Amino acid sequence: MTDIFVDAKGLACPMPIVRAKKAIDSLQSGQIMELHTTDKGSMNDLQAWVRQTNHELIEAKEDNGVFKFIVKKG
């Protein structure tokens, strides 16, 4: 059900949201992006970014130091 997967593990700010932006730009409205990061600020960053850019955060969780997000394009 994921239309694009973005691996931003190991990347520092601002790369996770830059990668997320690039990936979501390639999707159609309603399609799903899955994003993994390890930057400690990304839990807050991604949520803020999704709110401001009118996408929808379906899921955000931490799993063994990896932050996993599922975002639906608005």
Place this chain on the structure above:
Amino acid sequence: MSQKEKTTIILFSADLDKAIAAFIIANGAAAYGHEVTLFFTFWGLNTLRKDQPVSVRKGFLENMFSKMMPRGANKLGLSKMNFAGIGPRLIKHVMKKHNALGLPQLIELAREQGVKLVACTMTMDLLGLKKEELIDGIDYAGVATYLGDAAEAKVNLFI
């Protein structure tokens, strides 16, 4: 979609740490979908200099300025703990260790993301910097252009 949000940043300083902060914010704002303008004035112009000397005709004072100011993004010093150039080397090392992008890559990324880089022509004249000495593909303008962008932007920073 509604009109794009805007962000403007003035980079006044020629400090590596401040330039990195400016470019991280610019790249972040671009990822937010903002139209971003980075305006370079006074010492901040040095960030845009080519790292190789360019032969242009200059007066004595302008030549002195050119020699004494850092030539390009790779030559900037730190605002704190510069230690005659050892500080920047340490910071670059630490950034690499933490997988953070260096200033030249941040500039590259900003251009890729469509961030508008604008050099202030009045201070270019004061410091004796010529267009040929600055990197290609940037805009040249003055305070009115900056204010035109800033008046429409919600995020306006001076660094």
